[in-house]
């Protein structure tokens with residue numbers, strides 16, 4: 316669908332990758348060297364949205380102290396990505412329909428018609444047909460937008476993507492943090508594949524980023540995944556290896572893990588770790604002794 320100028324409607328739950336798909340379509344189209352202009356049409360009041368889309372002439376309304384180009388012009392030759400279109404006001408919907416029909420519009424307060432060549436990609440995370448049935452979205456605009464439709468399934472409906480996406484994010488965040496490559500333990504991977512992912516790919520990405528940042532070796536186990544994903548509470552995680560632990564033991568264990576993690580990130584340089592903790596080196600050394608932390612030699616895994 317990329318080569319044509321046909322309008323595309325992308326529907327999918329939050330975090331499924333709608334904006335990413337829109338960018339990919341643009342990048343694979345003959346318009347790729349022209350602007351890709353995203354606008355969140357659901358996030359602003361109608362007047363502001365219209366002045367953003369159509370631009371305005373000086374004096375069109377009280378605060379219009381200078382004339383301004385609209386995003387339809389800014390995106391000329393390229394792609395305008397209209398995100399969250401379902402919540403757009405009815406009046407604005409009518410105006411947009413007109414632009415979609417003949418690619419002409421006027422600045423607010425202006426008299427001259429402006430012709431543009433813009434491809435529209437729209438996205439929504441609600442069922443737009445239902446919005447039409449319930450009278451909140453214009454049917455004619457729906458058909459104008461829905462020339463080509465892309466339905467992005469939720470992540471739980473394409474679990475075979477989870478290992479691929481997880482590895483992609485592991486590589487990305489290890490690289491971003493200057494760490495050696497990471498991979499998931501078999502157990503951690505199984506946990507990710509079984510989880511429901513209400514936040515879809517975005518939630519997966521955030522979980523992997525967190526686990527990479529917390530990891531101290533090449534293999535990431537399920538203990539580094541967020542508790543609501545593994546179904547374990549923070550306490551369960553802490554008491555995993557010692558069910559008889561007292562509160563004192565648990566707190567010591569937390570302190571030990573935090574210190575070890577910091578030391579690992581500082582290449583086992585105690586002076587640097589103490590500085591980052593904002594405590595004297597002598598205090599850190601006392602803790603290392605009391606908590607039986609074994610100082611490993613320098614060098615990262």
Ligand SMILES: Nc1ncnc2c1ncn2[C@@H]1O[C@H](COP(=O)(O)OP(=O)(O)OP(=O)(O)O)[C@@H](O)[C@H]1O
Pocket residue numbers: 327328329330331332333334335336440480483516517520
């Ligand atoms: N197939 C994919 N490969 C790599 N990263 C992806 C993929 N799909 C989504 N992502 C990443 O997941 C995150 C969410 O994607 P995106 O913002 O495109 O979702 P969205 O559907 O627009 O969400 P929302 O409805 O909340 O705006 C982004 O960081 C994106 O880079």
Ligand SMILES: [Mg+2]
Pocket residue numbers: 333334398
């Ligand atoms: Mg989005």
